[in-house]
Structure formats: structure tokens, C-alpha cells
Amino acid sequence: MAYASVEDFILRVGELQAIELTDREQPFTHTVNETVLNIALGDSSSQIDGYLAGRYQLPLDKVPLNLVRICCDLARFRLCSMSNVTITDEVRERYEEALKELALLAKGITALGIEQELENDPTGDMVVMFSNGNTRIFSRDHKNRERIA
Numbered sequence: 001m002a003y004a005s006v007e008d009f010i011l012r013v014g015e016l017q018a019i020e021l022t023d024r025e026q027p028f029t030h031t032v033n034e035t036v037l038n039i040a041l042g043d044s045s046s047q048i049d050g051y052l053a054g055r056y057q058l059p060l061d062k063v064p065l066n067l068v069r070i071c072c073d074l075a076r077f078r079l080c081s082m083s084n085v086t087i088t089d090e091v092r093e094r095y096e097e098a099l100k101e102l103a104l105l106a107k108g109i110t111a112l113g114i115e116q117e118l119e120n121d122p123t124g125d126m127v128v129m130f131s132n133g134n135t136r137i138f139s140r141d142h143k144n145r146e147r148i149a
Helices: 006-013 015-022 034-052 065-081 089-107
Strands: none
Touching: 006 015, 006 034, 006 065, 015 034, 015 065, 034 065, 034 089, 065 089
């Protein structure tokens, strides 16, 4: 599942740029190639999941708007790098800001604002048990120490 749809992407970057980024047919069709765009959105969503997996139960029940924006920014950068569209300073800055925001989410410094955050130990794998059986293996008495050879 992608965090953003074709429609989300077009609303954010405009139809003209969406066409420029995805129309790879010869001769050009002058339409948005939804297959190409959906692959870029899927790849970007997978990248987002890599950041969120340690902190949130995936897939998310509801996609927060900031993830829609981040997904579109990542996909736009990805598509620019695979097309004749120049990566502008704005595209690069939005991409870098998206990565910074994902890093903050992964570290728990910022949150998505949803209630699906994982508990500290959702699987119980990190349970530590301590016990004191009061049975010493070694004595503190220097005279009664056995020598192990």
C-alpha cells in the first residue's frame, strides 16, 4: 500500500510536472503514466516503512497527511533522477527535509499523532528475569578457595 495516490501526487506537484516526470512513451502521450507514478510512490512508501517499522505497527490503519506529503516529496525526487526533469534546489530541499523528518520519527523525537505506536516491548522478547538463589559457587574465604587447573 502506498502512502500517497496518483491524485495526491498530482495535487501537490501539478499535472504538468507529473506528466513531465512520468511520460516516457515514444512518441510522448502527454498524459500522466500512472504505472510509472505508482511504482515511484510504492518505492517511496517502502522507504518510509523502513523508518517507521521499529516504532509503529505496520500497515497503518490511517495514513497521516505528513506521510502523504513525505511520500510525494520522495517520489518526486526519485522521478526527477530518472527523467529529463532537472532536480531543482526546491526538489532537493524537500527530499532532504523528508528524510530528516523520517529520521526524527524513527528516533521517536517526533510522532505521527496516531495511537498505533508500538509498546516498548510488543513481543516480550526483551524480558529479563533476576533471581537470587543464595547459593554461592565461589567463596570469599581465601583459605577455602579451590584451585582450578
